């Protein structure tokens with residue numbers, strides 16, 4: 001991609017856009033001074049991009065026929081056998097389709113990326129394969145991961161395994177469906193506002209959003225660096241702990257990984273819970289959109305924990321209700337700057353910049369009409385806020401995350417975990433092909449009041465199935481101290497072993 005010296009018209013145009021008034025003489029003298037930059041860019045262009053090596057051979061991705069994909073959860077199937085031995089030997093894993101698997105297509109739910117084939121493996125891909133897992137393909141996700149429902153992928157809605165007319169939850173929709181159906185043993189999900197935990201709640205799977213930075217996000221398409229998380233979606237708590245043990249730890253690229261503390265998570269399984277303390281979060285219940293049956297099911301789950309000897313007490317953290325509002329400027333202006341205008345990365349930090357992705361993704365600008373309604377709405381307000389107010393709300397929201405984190409930490413100083421419903425409802429009906437924009441937006445953002453606050457506070461949060469309402473799964477969410485995933489696994493595992501949640 002050789003770099004050319006701009007012509008006079010290009011220099012004048014650029015200058016005008018950055019508010020400079022240049023005379024024709026200025027333009028011609030500046031043109032004469034740009035040669036050094038052009039030479040440097042061309043020298044960089046001729047250097048080899050030092051990307052990490054792809055370690056394991058794989059078959060190219062193939063879209064399965066409709067008959068093999070009744071819930072539309074698969075994007076492509078591919079087989080990547082990992083190391084012959086390891087903790088995940090014999091386990092099959094599907095990746096959310098915002099995770100890069102070299103040689104296999106990735107579209108992140110958007111037609112603007114269809115046909116793109118990454119040339120690197122995400123760090124977590126290499127870790128799974130080094131641990132002996134077999135990666136079996138990519139699962140559909142929401143358009144650029146921007147939805148709580150499963151209705152915004154360019155290749156059609158993903159259906160709930162318990163009722164195909166209902167949402168699977170999003171944005172890691174296909175990942176949760178394939179685990180729920182037993183088509184794969186484990187899945188990778190991503191979570192910026194709840195996208196690992198929401199589909200887990202709707203599909204009856206176990207979803208772990210680890211502490212921010214615990215799992216390297218390198219090679220996964222970001223939304224906004226400070227809320228990006230990747231983590232396990234599994235059938236059981238034990239599998240989640242096993243998978244996290246393989247995924248966790250710094251990789252030397254990801255700047256999200258500050259002060260990372262890992263632990264042998266599987267050692268947290270099968271431990272006694274008598275005397276542990278859980279805080280039932282008052283503000284996690286009774287949201288305007290909360291269904292009483294969901295709240296009741298989670299309160300009943302708290303009683304089951306009590307029966308196991310756990311001390312459960314209700315606590316109030318009023319600021320929890322501010323969490324989604326504080327999340328909004330970070331999510332909106334972050335996604336605009338980093339994911340969209342930043343060609344998927346933005347600037348100002350060290351990272352592994354997947355340049356092949358950046359080259360393709362910047363083409364969204366010519367095809368913006370194809371993006372989902374949920375993403376468009378967020379982009380419109382982000383651009384407006386940027387133009388009108390600059391970055392002040394993004395900055396102030398970040399400052400407020402310290403206060404929010406402190407509010408949770410104050411309670412977590414006295415308790416092992418917080419407990420609340422993962423989402424306030426059971427799976428909602430999928431908006432049909434003629435659904436209004438209002439309906440599409442409502443289903444895109446209506447179930448995140450308990451999940452999004454922990455994406456900005458960065459605490460680990462585990463969604464565990466805890467009962468059924470009208471034949472649909474309900475998830476409870478345990479939230480722990482920063483870097484203390486182990487305690488969540490101890491509690492979640494004990495709860496899971498207390499009986500079959502489908503009969504609760």
Ligand SMILES: NC(=O)c1ccccc1
Nearest residue numbers: 145147191192193194195
């Ligand atoms: N990726 C996410 O977690 C997300 C969830 C809900 C809305 C927007 C984004």
